[in-house]
Amino acid sequence: MARDYYGILEVDRSATENEIKKAYRKLAMKYHPDRNAGDKTAEKEFKAISHAYSVLADREKKARYDQFGEAGVKGSGGGFDPFAGDAFDLSDALRTFMEQGFGGMGGFGDSFGSPRRRAGQQLRGSNLKLTLEVTLEEVFSGVEKKLKIKRYENCEVCHGEGAEPGSSKKTCPVCQGQGQIRQVSRSLFGQFINVQSCSNCNGEGQIIDRLCKSCGGSGRKRVSRTISVNIPQGVDTGNYLTLAGEGNAGEHGAPRGDLIVFIQIKDHKYFVRDNRNILIEVKVTFAQAALGTEIEVPTITGKANLKIPAGIQSGKMLRMKGKGLPDVRGSRKGDQLVRIQVWTPSKLSKEQRTLLEKLEKSNGSAPTERIGKGSFANLSAEI
Numbered sequence: 040m041a042r043d044y045y046g047i048l049e050v051d052r053s054a055t056e057n058e059i060k061k062a063y064r065k066l067a068m069k070y071h072p073d074r075n076a077g078d079k080t081a082e083k084e085f086k087a088i089s090h091a092y093s094v095l096a097d098r099e100k101k102a103r104y105d106q107f108g109e110a111g112v113k114g115s116g117g118g119f120d121p122f123a124g125d126a127f128d129l130s131d132a133l134r135t136f137m138e139q140g141f142g143g144m145g146g147f148g149d150s151f152g153s154p155r156r157r158a159g160q161q162l163r164g165s166n167l168k169l170t171l172e173v174t175l176e177e178v179f180s181g182v183e184k185k186l187k188i189k190r191y192e193n194c195e196v197c198h199g200e201g202a203e204p205g206s207s208k209k210t211c212p213v214c215q216g217q218g219q220i221r222q223v224s225r226s227l228f229g230q231f232i233n234v235q236s237c238s239n240c241n242g243e244g245q246i247i248d249r250l251c252k253s254c255g256g257s258g259r260k261r262v263s264r265t266i267s268v269n270i271p272q273g274v275d276t277g278n279y280l281t282l283a284g285e286g287n288a289g290e291h292g293a294p295r296g297d298l299i300v301f302i303q304i305k306d307h308k309y310f311v312r313d314n315r316n317i318l319i320e321v322k323v324t325f326a327q328a329a330l331g332t333e334i335e336v337p338t339i340t341g342k343a344n345l346k347i348p349a350g351i352q353s354g355k356m357l358r359m360k361g362k363g364l365p366d367v368r369g370s371r372k373g374d375q376l377v378r379i380q381v382w383t384p385s386k387l388s389k390e391q392r393t394l395l396e397k398l399e400k401s402n403g404s405a406p407t408e409r410i411g412k413g414s415f416a417n418l419s420a421e422i
């Protein structure tokens with residue numbers, strides 16, 4: 040059975056505005072793509088709850104939905120319905136999320152242009168989406184990237200109008216220039232006046248006498264563009280940037296959609312990322328662990344020295360303060376955490392064997408406590 044908007048948000052039909060907002064916030068945090076990178080089920084759920092919320096948070100739409108169900112808020116024209124004619128997609132869901140002031144969780148919608156609304160009957164161009172791979176070194180410093188995209192832009196011959204230069208427009212014979220078609224229908228609830236955009240003239244009331252030869256009358260053309268985008272420090276997989284107005288142009292000169300860039304962090308040769316911290320494993324010999332030493336380890340900014348204290352146990356984590364990554368809000372950097380592993384040789388020379396046998400006989404290598412809980416108890420505290 041299809042869930043209704045209240046069911047999707049897990050609230051009662053009697054829920055207050057505040058309760059609906061709270062419920063949406065809770066679910067949006069759970070299913071937000073920032074927290075569920077690549078999870079299609081979560082994305083679907085995020086879209087569903089955002090769509091439901093966009094209706095129930097709007098008093099007029101909610102009233103219509105309560106009375107007439109989905110038919111009351113879908114495709115009935117009249118200029119108030121932002122969803123008429125196309126599906127509620129991820130960028131719409133993200134926009135709903137942003138517009139509710141919840142955008143501080145990881146998206147950058149606020150810093151890259153404000154959300155845009157669709158103008159009346161004119162359908163905005165579609166959004167473009169792409170995934171951009173970023174290395175950990177680039178996460179550290181921030182980076183400007185050049186993106187090669189293909190998008191629709193206004194035809195330069197007809198300036199998006201779709202009419203051959205010099206030709207004139209004439210009144211649409213289907214709607215007599217009204218741009219709308221009214222239909223009266225009756226139902227259980229009474230008489231409806233259903234106003235729909237005229238499909239012959241796309242709601243413009245006029246049709247083109249002669250189509251532009253260059254674009255075939257659509258008013259737009261597909262072109263390749265290189266767009267530069269500043270990737271801020273500290274980004275992570277699942278973050279996205281919205282470049283307002285850098286998507287496809289709409290037909291007949293309608294405004295452009297957005298370009299949404301999803302960040303994907305590239306796998307590193309040595310480093311494992313844990314939010315702002317960088318994890319790395321380093322092997323030392325038994326002698327180095329027992330005697331203590333100083334070793335060179337790679338960090339995100341180059342090689343650095345690390346002191347290994349004498350008597351260190353295998354598996355111990357050493358902290359290199361401030362050698363981690365910044366976060367997107369520019370607060371202090373994380374640390375690099377180095378897990379020391381004592382390496383055991385699998386082949387021994389005759390001399391090594393003799394020396395180790397001597398060491399074993401001297402009882403110098405026996406642990407004081409051989410059996411115990413070890414480091415399991417404070418595994419998380421170490422990190």
Ligand SMILES: [Zn+2]
Nearest residue numbers: 194197251254
């Ligand atoms: Zn043209």
Ligand SMILES: [Zn+2]
Nearest residue numbers: 211214237240
């Ligand atoms: Zn018409």
